[in-house]
Amino acid sequence: MKKLDPYLFDTHVHLDRAPLSERLKPEIEAARAAGVGQFLVPGVAPTAWAGLMETVATIPGALAAPGVHPQAAANWNAQTQSALEALLHKPAVVAVGEIGLDSLLPAPGAQVQEAALRGQLRLAREAELPVLIHCRKAMGRLLEILREEQAHQVGGILHAYAGSIESALQAVDLGFAIGFGGTLTYPNARRAPEVLKALPAEWIVLETDAPDIAPHPHRGESNRPEWLSLIAAEVARIRNWSLAETARITTQNAQRILHRPEKTDN
Template sequence: MLVDSHCHLDHLDLSDYQNSLDRLLDTARQRGVTQFLSVGVDLPSSSRLVELAQTRDDMLVSVGVHPLQRESPPLPEVTELLSLGSQPGVVAIGETGLDNYYDKDNAEWQEQSFISHLQAGAQLRKPVIVHTREARAQTMAILRDYASTSSGGVIHCFTENWDMAKAAMDLNFMISFSGIITFRNASALREVVKKVPLENMLVETDAPWLAPVPYRGKQNEPKYVVEVAKAVAEIKGVGWQQVAEVTTANFQRLFLP
């Protein structure tokens, strides 16, 4: 059994599957992927995901506003996040965080949004899913000030260094790895994979983006989380089924306590 701990099911191109999400997810289930956490990137999409989750027992949802969602400039209110976050099937808040790679000019908006998500997560006692890129110091400073260490969270699609991974784990945050760890130029990240204990790790696709080797250039899909688990296993020198079992247990401990 394996979980895709971070995907965007509402962004997948279903044209190869007769426009059926079930058909696409069947290809994942045939590979042992039995549960999917679909992550909202803005309030409208989060609301739609909540509705979709009511019709499925294999799908869980996180609700939030991605730090690059400048199309909706009003800051998400804590009350809005609390309302969405308390709906059935919602197990986390986010994704939220900071991105100085694509948008340095939006720093204040990003920081305030990030804080609102962390406040909502703390009030709901639900973990927070964090996106961070070229913002290590700012991300950790805000987490130290506002994150709930009891409910914790996850740094998703981790691409940072060991020092940041260790600091996040000290705050009860999991470290989630994606198909990036299979990329040829990701040798430094693979060294981080070696150091992060399996008990602090999740695996994800971030579908439809970042398809792992040997599927780069194609749409990423939840079924490819198997490749991520196998890459972790090779890096750490363990069986991939052990990676599947431990990361699934980690997922359940974090999101379904």
Template sequence: MLFDTHTHLDSIEFADDRKEVIERAYAQGVTRMINVGFNRETIPTTMELVESYEFIYAAIGWHPVDAIHMQPGDLEWIESLCKHEKVVAIGEIGLDYHWDTSPKEVQHKVLREQIGLARSINMPIVIHNRDAHEDIVKILREEKAHEVGGVMHSFSGSWETAKMCLDMGFHLSFGGPITFKNAKQPKEVLQQVPMDRLLLETDSPFLTPHPYRGKRNESGYVTLVAEAAAALKGVSLEEISTITTKNALERFGIR
């Protein structure tokens, strides 16, 4: 049993074969998935997925790349949807300094507002962090994100950053990059992360693991991520699968 804790199965890349991709993943032992809705377009399609599949759950929030498009009332909309029994986190939220689409001050404001919402309804958060390690840690601390904790999605920072996130009660999630030949840092960090704070993901259709790198990713490929994580940790595939699934169920409050 495996848990893909971060996927985008509602993406247009799956328009022609979404049902087959989902069924293929389930047949491969990926028995739970969290689909992430991150803007005005993908939040509704994520909710449609969780209504259609018993084993798919939702994280919903406002992505930093789209922060500039957030309007009055959107935070209240997200809050209302969080009452749904299958919405298990607010995310993916965070900072992205790679794509120059939303000014940093707008990203900071939207992130702080969503952490505040998460604290008010006691829900974990899923953090997107691209090239913004120092500011992410600073804002998480200032907004007391440790009160709800959550997941550092597709973790790419140093062990120093990882330790600060772990100290705030976060889990670290790893995907396709740990299968890349030259991805030295995420492999070294994963080896040091305590087993009870480790999660696995695909971020499909992005970050496809080896040997399919360059092609469309899908949730079933979390098996390849699990194999790489098991090798890095020096444990069996069965053990890494069992532990990371247990971690995800506990982190997201899923029975």
């Protein structure tokens, strides 16, 4: 792909996880060659935060979003809260994530997940940082909690969104952008393209979730950051934008939501 100006912004990529972490330099070089200029790396479990911060420190244009994923919600306690609160003051940290609800997990249960989510939303508000939200089959309850915890004060991104148009627009009203990734490119995709077409342009961002959820035609493979360009191309097709427009719009959106100064080159 021709180098884009402005570049693409991957708002959700696990560069600290294998296999990406094992071949980080060539992966980043390939991503940059494909037009990707910035990366937001979310956290999952407290035990991995140190590695997350070390990874981000080695990559120009990489930013961190430490947090406790629903699958690790049982680790949420006073000690974890204090450790996360300290991290939120680091210059590379621009969001809290990925946090949320996941009713498909066998454990921990909803009560434990909700406690971790609420605690992290409150920390985000205190630090005035946006949040990255993970949600599977719990959108109604998630929106209730976001309202109760006044999450509109910080906003953020709904990562790997798989809900309805109605729920997406409710999230937008709360200041949340919608993240589009590999599933948008699948030949049998139906809901994601309809949501994409219905959204105001200023609430659309791109993500790979690499090494997970590889786009077509790489479905089933380990995902790579460079394939954000395939997702961008599908967004451009569906919205009838050029690739340059797609890069400009989605990157500016990400920068606005993450409170980053606008940049126009890599």
